[in-house]
Amino acid sequence: MSSGDVLLRLDGVEARYGPVQALRGISLEVPEGAVVAVLGANGAGKTTTLRAVSGTVRRSGTIQFAGKALHGGPEAVARAGIAHVPEGRGTFTELTVVENLRLGAYTRRERSLDADIDRVSKWFPWIPDRAHQPAGTLSGGEQQMLAVARALMARPRLLMLDEPSLGLAPMIVREIFRIVRELNEREGLTVLVVEQDARIALQSADTAYVLEVGRVALAGPSDELRENESVRRSYLGY
Amino acid sequence: MADFMQQVVVGLSSGSIYASLALALVLIHRATGVINFAQGEMATFSTYIAWTLTTNHGWSYWPAFAATLILSFAGGVAIHQGVIRPNEKGSVLRVVIVTIGLLLAINGLVTLIWSGEVRAVQSPFPTRTIDIGGVAISIQDIGTIGVVFATVVVLWLLFQYTKVGLAMRAAAVNPAEARLVGVRVAWMLSLGWGLAAVLGAISGMLAAPSVFLDPNLMAALLIYAFAAAVLGGIDSPIGAVVGGLVLGVGLNLLGTYVDFVGADLRLPGALLVILVVLLVKPSGIFGKTEVKRV
Amino acid sequence: MRQARSFAPIAAFAALTVVVAVVPSFVSAFRAQQFAYVAIYLIALIGLNVLTGYTGQISLGHGAFMAIGGYTTAILVADHGVKDVWTIPIAAVLTGVVGFLFGIPALRLSGLYLALATFAIAVSMPAVIKRFEGFTGGGSGINLFGLPDLTASLTPVTILGQELTFNDWLYYLCWTIALAGYVVAWLLLRGRTGRAFRAVRDSETAAQSSGVSLPRYKTLAFGISAAYAGVAGSLFAIATTFVNPDTFPIALSILLLVGVVVGGLGSLVGLIAGAVFIQFLPIWSQEVSKSPGAPAVVSGVVLIALMFVLPMGFAGLLARLRTLTKR
Numbered sequence: 049m050s051s052g053d054v055l056l057r058l059d060g061v062e063a064r065y066g067p068v069q070a071l072r073g074i075s076l077e078v079p080e081g082a083v084v085a086v087l088g089a090n091g092a093g094k095t096t097t098l099r100a101v102s103g104t105v106r107r108s109g110t111i112q113f114a115g116k117a118l119h120g121g122p123e124a125v126a127r128a129g130i131a132h133v134p135e136g137r138g139t140f141t142e143l144t145v146v147e148n149l150r151l152g153a154y155t156r157r158e159r160s161l162d163a164d165i166d167r168v169s170k171w172f173p174w175i176p177d178r179a180h181q182p183a184g185t186l187s188g189g190e191q192q193m194l195a196v197a198r199a200l201m202a203r204p205r206l207l208m209l210d211e212p213s214l215g216l217a218p219m220i221v222r223e224i225f226r227i228v229r230e231l232n233e234r235e236g237l238t239v240l241v242v243e244q245d246a247r248i249a250l251q252s253a254d255t256a257y258v259l260e261v262g263r264v265a266l267a268g269p270s271d272e273l274r275e276n277e278s279v280r281r282s283y284l285g286y
Numbered sequence: 287m288a289d290f291m292q293q294v295v296v297g298l299s300s301g302s303i304y305a306s307l308a309l310a311l312v313l314i315h316r317a318t319g320v321i322n323f324a325q326g327e328m329a330t331f332s333t334y335i336a337w338t339l340t341t342n343h344g345w346s347y348w349p350a351f352a353a354t355l356i357l358s359f360a361g362g363v364a365i366h367q368g369v370i371r372p373n374e375k376g377s378v379l380r381v382v383i384v385t386i387g388l389l390l391a392i393n394g395l396v397t398l399i400w401s402g403e404v405r406a407v408q409s410p411f412p413t414r415t416i417d418i419g420g421v422a423i424s425i426q427d428i429g430t431i432g433v434v435f436a437t438v439v440v441l442w443l444l445f446q447y448t449k450v451g452l453a454m455r456a457a458a459v460n461p462a463e464a465r466l467v468g469v470r471v472a473w474m475l476s477l478g479w480g481l482a483a484v485l486g487a488i489s490g491m492l493a494a495p496s497v498f499l500d501p502n503l504m505a506a507l508l509i510y511a512f513a514a515a516v517l518g519g520i521d522s523p524i525g526a527v528v529g530g531l532v533l534g535v536g537l538n539l540l541g542t543y544v545d546f547v548g549a550d551l552r553l554p555g556a557l558l559v560i561l562v563v564l565l566v567k568p569s570g571i572f573g574k575t576e577v578k579r580v
Numbered sequence: 581m582r583q584a585r586s587f588a589p590i591a592a593f594a595a596l597t598v599v600v601a602v603v604p605s606f607v608s609a610f611r612a613q614q615f616a617y618v619a620i621y622l623i624a625l626i627g628l629n630v631l632t633g634y635t636g637q638i639s640l641g642h643g644a645f646m647a648i649g650g651y652t653t654a655i656l657v658a659d660h661g662v663k664d665v666w667t668i669p670i671a672a673v674l675t676g677v678v679g680f681l682f683g684i685p686a687l688r689l690s691g692l693y694l695a696l697a698t699f700a701i702a703v704s705m706p707a708v709i710k711r712f713e714g715f716t717g718g719g720s721g722i723n724l725f726g727l728p729d730l731t732a733s734l735t736p737v738t739i740l741g742q743e744l745t746f747n748d749w750l751y752y753l754c755w756t757i758a759l760a761g762y763v764v765a766w767l768l769l770r771g772r773t774g775r776a777f778r779a780v781r782d783s784e785t786a787a788q789s790s791g792v793s794l795p796r797y798k799t800l801a802f803g804i805s806a807a808y809a810g811v812a813g814s815l816f817a818i819a820t821t822f823v824n825p826d827t828f829p830i831a832l833s834i835l836l837l838v839g840v841v842v843g844g845l846g847s848l849v850g851l852i853a854g855a856v857f858i859q860f861l862p863i864w865s866q867e868v869s870k871s872p873g874a875p876a877v878v879s880g881v882v883l884i885a886l887m888f889v890l891p892m893g894f895a896g897l898l899a900r901l902r903t904l905t906k907r
Contacts, residue, residue, distance in 0.1 A: 102466060104462070104465075104466075121465065122465035122466050122468075123465055123468050123469065123470050123471075126465075126466060126467055126468030127468050131466075132466045134462075134463065134466060138460070138462070138463035138466060139463075140456055140459060140460050140463060140464075142455075142459050143452075143455065143456065143459075147452055147455075150449070150452060151452060151453070151456050151464070151467050151469070152467055154449070154453060154467045154468045154469055155467070155468035198467070202467070202468075
């Protein structure tokens with residue numbers, strides 16, 4: 049399903065938090081239908097990159113989505129078709145599982161969301177059983193999956209995942225990445241994932257960017273990066 | 287026994303009025319984290335609008351009631367967008383001072399437009415009593431309880447079953463995440479202010495027939511509302527309603543049956559409730575005890 | 581460099597002292613009295629600032645502390661023949677202790693809840709005062725006018741060779757205490773106590789982990805701020821020569837909080853502007869329009885506008901001017 053056209057393009061994007069310059073000119077491309085990973089150490093600017101796209105942080109530089117300039121705050125970006133699953137999941141812990149899903153489809157106009165909930169439940173079969181539980185009672189892994197499910201409810205063109213592995217057991221992390229990979233292969237969902245766990249990110253992604261101190265230090269197909277000396281030493285541990 | 291039941295009903299009636307205003311305070315606090323000190327004055331203003339429509343323009347009661355609700359809603363939204371929102375990024379105290387400024391300005395505006403004279407307001411309900419199981423119950427009391435009950439039910443349906451209601455709840459608890467799914471959080475908060483203004487207006491319009499209309503109509507009522515909200519839990523809508531009813535019945539029974547309390551120690555009674563609750567369980571009956579996250 | 585830096589505030593303070601000393605010669609007795617009230621509010625604001633600006637505890641009840649100070653003075657002067665000036669330190673200590681004791685249960689309350697609790701106390705104060713009639717004279721209050729122990733009330737008093745009528749005496753009394761209180765607060769907040777206070781405001785957890793005893797500093801802040809309010813209340817009673825339950829209404833507590841925010845939290849400098857503001861705002865509003873209700877509208881609008889224009893209060897404005905002149 050990959051058309052190969054660039055869905056998301058960043059060009060010289062800069063962003064700061066008060067006096068601290070977090071992004072010093074990031075340029076990257078996410079082709080439609082691909083899985084792209086953004087790697088780097090803590091503080092390298094990975095999360096800020098996603099925030100720059102979703103408009104959660106003020107930035108300068110060009111961001112193009114589906115050929116058009118992207119601007120505005122998170123509300124506008126969501127409406128444009130980008131689903132951002134933030135660091136820490138961002139589930140509404142006080143609301144029920146179903147309410148979380150309904151919120152995911154907020155930008156859609158359909159009157160009945162039941163079909164969408166069914167569709168999403170196919171990927172996460174445990175959802176119908178826990179439908180009316182408060183999301184806060186779910187385990188960390190389930191909340192992460194709920195966050196992805198919520199994002200899918202919007203039928204986004206681009207799914208952005210911020211550190212999905214954070215605080216989760218390796219087995220659950222593998223499961224989540226497996227689902228992400230399947231979503232990409234079967235439904236052609238374009239994915240931009242920011243990850244600290246370079247190994248699993250490089251396994252699941254087609255291409256990757258390595259950030260250092262707010263700049264792109266390395267970029268390329270994940271196979272190549274996996275073989276790269278400095279990547280192996282700094283991020284893969286061997 | 288009949289006398290007791292009668293007092294309970296009277297207490298429920300005034301308690302409904304407290305509950306409505308308390309609910310307004312809770313709504314705004316949940317949504318924007320602020321105590322709106324001007325809530326009472328906004329309600330007074332709304333009540334004067336209703337009064338003007340019926341007295342000076344010859345409208346009949348219920349159309350005037352509805353029109354007032356619509357105008358109050360618009361006013362609440364306008365106040366949030368115009369005055370509160372620009373100050374939300376600052377400290378809590380800044381917004382508190384702004385609401386205090388609103389309190390002064392609106393109170394003054396009422397006097398300026400309608401003068402300070404005390405006016406009698408007609409009740410939409412007949413003032414006679416009916417007999418239920420040997421107890422004489424005033425129709426006005428039943429009407430008051432009924433109106434507030436209906437309002438609470440409508441609000442509950444709105445929050446639980448509509449898209450807008452869900453969005454408002456989400457915006458109140460997790461505004462950042464709500465934005466990410468496309469909720470226009472600022473407008474949801476304004477809706478909250480609009481609804482709170484409506485609740486305040488209902489409170490004022492129900493109270494006016496018994497307490498007479500003057501610029502300070504809601505000053506004492508605001509304190510009862512604070513007490514009800516604190517008792518029930520400042521972030522709990524159910525708490526506001528239950529707190530209001532309990533306070534209304536409790537204060538009324540206390541005033542009737544305990545001699546040295548009397549009618550004019552009601553207000554200190556409410557204040558005592560605030561202090562005792564804050565001392566014993568600050569989060570109120572329905573509030574969650576705050577776990578301080580380190 | 582360090583010499584030059586610590587010179588500026590001292591020079592400014594010296595200039596202020598000179599101005600204060602000289603003003604009464606240029607203004608009417610009525611104005612002098614108004615300026616005396618500015619000093620009284622300043623004292624209360626300094627105290628409230630220690631509590632709210634420095635340890636971040638919001639109080640909507642400082643009018644109640646003023647009431648305690650005011651009634652202490654009134655009762656001592658009227659019923660026990662104590663000279664008015666000597667009642668001031670007594671009021672300070674008494675109110676300070678009450679404040680400190682209040683600070684203990686207040687430890688359990690944060691932000692909003694504390695504001696509501698102090699609000700409730702301030703609202704009930706008039707009713708409580710009325711209830712203890714035997715002590716406080718109930719609704720009819722206590723009159724100080726014409727009592728021999730009230731300095732300069734009947735005949736002018738002579739100080740340092742100068743003959744002062746009541747208003748001028750009041751002015752100098754209040755400003756002397758205000759300036760002294762200013763210096764005391766400045767010294768207190770510069771040192772370890774001040775740093776501990778600021779640490780508590782900025783992050784209670786961080787402060788605790790650095791060894792700052794939260795209960796000690798938070799209750800201390802309450803005590804200090806109450807003591808200042810007590811002094812202010814005492815002077816207020818002397819100034820108005822009369823107290824009754826309505827002398828210290830909830831509006832006063834709200835006004836004090838407004839003064840501290842408008843002046844600028846966490847800084848002593850803007851407080852003078854805050855005190856001037858709360859003394860003169862009602863008066864200026866009246867000059868705009870005397871129609872009933874109009875002054876309140878003007879005051880309210882000005883207050884709202886100030887929060888837009890000067891979100892950090894006057895102290896913020898001064899800070900901005902300072903950075904501009906440094907360039």
